[in-house]
Amino acid sequence: MKAILEVKQLVKKYGDFTAVDGISFDIMEGEIFSLLGPNGAGKTTTISMLSTLYIPTSGEAVIGGHSVTKEPMAVRNLIGVVPQDLALYEDLTARENLAFWGQMYGLSGKTLNARIEQVLEQIGLVDKAKDRVKTYSGGMKRRVNIGVGLLHKPKLLFMDEPTVGIDPQSRRLILDSVKELNKQGMTVLYTTHYMEEAEELSDRVGIMDNGKLIALGTQAELTKQVGEMETLILHVGENDDPERLAVALRSLKMVRKADVTDHTVSVIVPEAEQALAPAVTRANELGIKIHSVDMREPNLEAVFLHLTGKALRD
């Protein structure tokens, strides 16, 4: 397979703050590649540089053989962008929005009209096409926001957290659309902080934290990094000190790692079920009350925890 996107040592700095810190990765044609990371990890800044909106401080990115810094217009013709925040004219109808954006990408006449019909079908808004966008629900607006990015059939589609803040039905429709687009041959760069989305969609995943790409590979390759380990998550009371519990748990032989986030202690162990009783005993000994317990098999969350010492949702 041929790489449609090649990123080499991309850096973006704002004064002393480094938003993206020397990341490198490739995306192959026909692939769904996810950038997974918490808010503030640098995912949106990365997409902004790749879509030619921001100029990188250093490094290079090439899309379809064109440099994002030297040939921005050529790059823009190849890509589609679905921004994280809604970028629509709410006083226009869905059809008018699609028509305007389609024309900005050079579509016109019958081609434009045909594409508008196809996209309306795709995002499930044929019946509402003549309503102004401001009358839509959040999920419907998100779908129009995606539709705009698809109109001109880009070779590479950037989707920046497209499911934030929407209802489950719209979320399901969006995830299914991404898979369908990929089946039709579209390459997708998808950013998210939802582990489940990255797991469901991605051929490969890059994990970002604090501007760095800290892991890259298929899901299987990444989960191997934490071996066969499972995660035991203990939620303690607000008045208890989770750090005392973590210190006590680290002394247990079976515990590979124990980290604290707010009032939660996440413990990496070979078998979570076996670790539960000793963990609860230690908590009782310390007078710490455990409110609830979760057990998770190896997943991207565990990988993130393993690599950063903190939970993905933070």
Added chain:
Amino acid sequence: MRKLLLIAFKDLKLIFRDKAALTFMLLAPFLLTLGLGLVTGAYGSSGSSGISQIKIIIVNQDSGQLGQALVDLFQSAGLADLVAPTLVSDPLTARAQIDANAAVAAVIVPAGFTDNIIPANYQAPAADILQIEIYKNPLSPVSAGVIQSIVEEFISRVETGRVGGQVIVTQLLSAGLIAPDQVSAIAAEMGQLQANSVDQAPAISLQAAQSGPAQKAFNPMAYMAPGMALMFLMFTVSNGGRSILAEQARGTLPRLLVSPTNSAQVLIGKIFGVYVTGVIQMLILIVTCSLLFNIQWGNPLGILVLILAAVFAATGWGMLITSIARTPGQVGNIGTAIMLTFGILGGTFIQNSFMPGWFQIVSKITPNAWGLDGFTTLGLGGSLVDLGRPLLGLAVMGIALFVVSILIFSRRSFAQK
């Protein structure tokens, strides 16, 4: 070019779907024009096409010639079409009638006015010169201003005559042409002649000579309507500028900039949209006012060219505001402040000719003043060739503002951070 037009057309569509913006752009100036026309008596006054039959009340408490001369002036044939005077004897009654909106002004000549100005023995004028009082109706500022101008002209003539007489008598005395004991009699005679002369030639008449295009009766509504339209044009251009920053805030500007469209196309498209919106606003207001107020705007080609130039200059101001402001809210606040300031400076509420010289000079920074100058010229029968000065003023203003705005825009990137 196509993308530029697409962006402009999209903005046009959005603005004409925004009810709040339409209210400010079209309804507010129309209603204010209507209101101003009603309170100044310029609208619906017996179907007249200009200021006429201004109702005034004269109280002449002066038993001398000057008081009577002023009364005669207001009752003269030359002012018969302009002024409808009524004589009353009591100042309190006159003021009460003004308070009751029965007339636009009361002219009150105090007792002893003539003797105060021209002492019988011609010794010297009194230390405290008595003054003619003009009690104005605040609801009719334009008509009251006309009456004030007539009285000021009268007083100016009286003062010129008084000083001139004093100089003549002094010169005659010093040259030995008259004896000191003749001074009193000669001065009294000159005072009599002066009093008789001030009402012979009308101080102001409708036939007053004026430079420039051939004059015809001018409808004040043809001044008020464009004044309001120009003031609210400033709202339109600042609102258009606000939309540039609003697009940035709501993400559509970055989205435009990741499409195969360069930032110059986007900016010019946006500015063109503002310009077209302003032109359409002016045209709608002018056509509507023509139909409803029966305003004769003058040469149609001149009107069109003047609108294009005025909107160009106003759009320059809108771009300058946008280039300075950081948020859409800031543009809105600065734009509103400038709209009102320019409205006052530009003569929307009070004609600049009534204002001091420095005010008239400062007013030239506004498109309103130049625009009103042009509309007045056309309303008085001028043609496109008579618009040279206002058109040049507006063009220079627009070019200067666009150059400054572009320099500021180039220093702040909307896109590539």
